Amino acid sequence: MQPLDQNDIRRALVNLTKSERASVTFSPDFAAIPWDRLDSYGWCDPKFPATGIPGPRLRG
Numbered sequence: 001m002q003p004l005d006q007n008d009i010r011r012a013l014v015n016l017t018k019s020e021r022a023s024v025t026f027s028p029d030f031a032a033i034p035w036d037r038l039d040s041y042g043w044c045d046p047k048f049p050a051t052g053i054p055g056p057r058l059r060g
Contacts, residue, residue, distance in 0.1 A: 003035040013053070024053070 010021045025045045033041065042054040 001035050001038040001041065004041070006030065023047070 006026055009026075010024060013021050013024065016024070025047055027043050035041075040054070042052055044052050
């Protein structure tokens with residue numbers, strides 16, 4: 001999978017308002033994600049535990 005940063009993911013969350021995108025919480029170990037070993041990425045925002053967020057699949 002192509003490496004992503006938090007801004008890449010926020011820009012891809014098109015169904016959220018700007019305010020909602022800015023408030024998305026990423027996992028504390030986000031910087032250590034082994035992107036080259038993943039086919040997809042997703043997580044649960046601790047502020048919204050009943051909501052899962054699938055990571056975008058971007059072409060590069």
